Amino acid sequence: MAVQTSTRLERSEVEKLVREVLTQRLRGQINPPPVRERSAASPRSAGGPPNPLVVNVSARHMHVTPTDVETLFGPGAKLTKLKDLYQQGEFASEQLVTLVGPRQRIIPNVRILGPVRDYTQVELSYTDGVYLGIDLPLRISGNHEGTPGITILGPKGAITINEGVIRAERHVHMSTADMAYYGVKDHDYLKLKIDGPCGVVYDHVKVRYHPKVVLEVHIDTDEGNACDLDSATHMELVKE
């Protein structure tokens, strides 16, 4: 059994600590959220796949319409770029919002990913869904039929959407060359095998074709944390 020591804290120290934490939380001063929490890539080898396999964890985020940007951030507001994402033209914006769920719990500092879309959508993990009290449907981006809504607070206004809150299905962005190499077509499924101390195989990774994308798997934070993507020693896509 490991030796363990516990230190009693004085009441005044505890009160000071709690006061500091709560003050920071109310002011929203604690840590801006990451753009992508984790990322891992497998190198290319001769005779191997045409492109390196990149796996990115999508932290909770949202997409917005131009109209909703103005409601949340004020008349004339536009998304401003904080950082480019791996897919060309996609970016993490500087704009952050607060989500208010049906259990009256909030998640602050949720980042908007640009460019603007013709729909407003919130992508959360099941851990977020349990916290907020939302039973998240598993969907591919843009498929909102029958999905739940949410209230979103920005610095200049708030909106309530009637639908558009989802857990994103695991998916892999593929170009023609990638689909040819893996022997799949758009909307097929592959397995993602991740070796390491928390090794895992994820079934049902949906192929999403676009001629101009770079090969990239997206999983959410629950999936990224379940396999501890940082410690992955090998990753590959295999046929289901």
Place this chain on the structure above:
Amino acid sequence: MAVQTSTRLERSEVEKLVREVLTQRLRGQINPPPVRERSAASPRSAGGPPNPLVVNVSARHMHVTPTDVETLFGPGAKLTKLKDLYQQGEFASEQLVTLVGPRQRIIPNVRILGPVRDYTQVELSYTDGVYLGIDLPLRISGNHEGTPGITILGPKGAITINEGVIRAERHVHMSTADMAYYGVKDHDYLKLKIDGPCGVVYDHVKVRYHPKVVLEVHIDTDEGNACDLDSATHMELVKE
């Protein structure tokens, strides 16, 4: 594209909403935590395993020494049973604590599981670790060498432990009959295969033998949410 409507909220409504949420958060009135968040079981069949395979998600929790119970809850305090757990003699107590991490973020309402131990230990998911700012080591319960510490607040006092904060390794509790059926011995590893919409195979599920346990796999909330255990259609343990 789905039709979507966004509703503007009046500033007064937003202010009221935020005030209500923050007041509830500060008072800790929002929702007691679940004891186990999810559970799933595979039925037995003729010629199959000697015991049904039960998979339980361990929500964040802690174990405590009798001394630390008294520091946190007052002189003479003892753990009181809220609910029996699946393993005989184990129980979720009525006692809750608040964790304060190194980034000065807090997680309230963390449940103590009894009976008391001869060590104090906090078991968190990686999602919790990222939130608190703790780089969690992957350990089997009780193995604390070189693990990080944390500050723990109770209603009557607080402690700071110098070690004992871990992510629990995926594991399966097995009796002699279970080990014989699966062809494994104590500390061996198996894979846990979970079929369903978020199907997954978890590698490195460690066998933990005790003559009196019932067959039970423990995974954490990241793992339970990554595979959406609620929607599992089939589960089995297979050789690595």
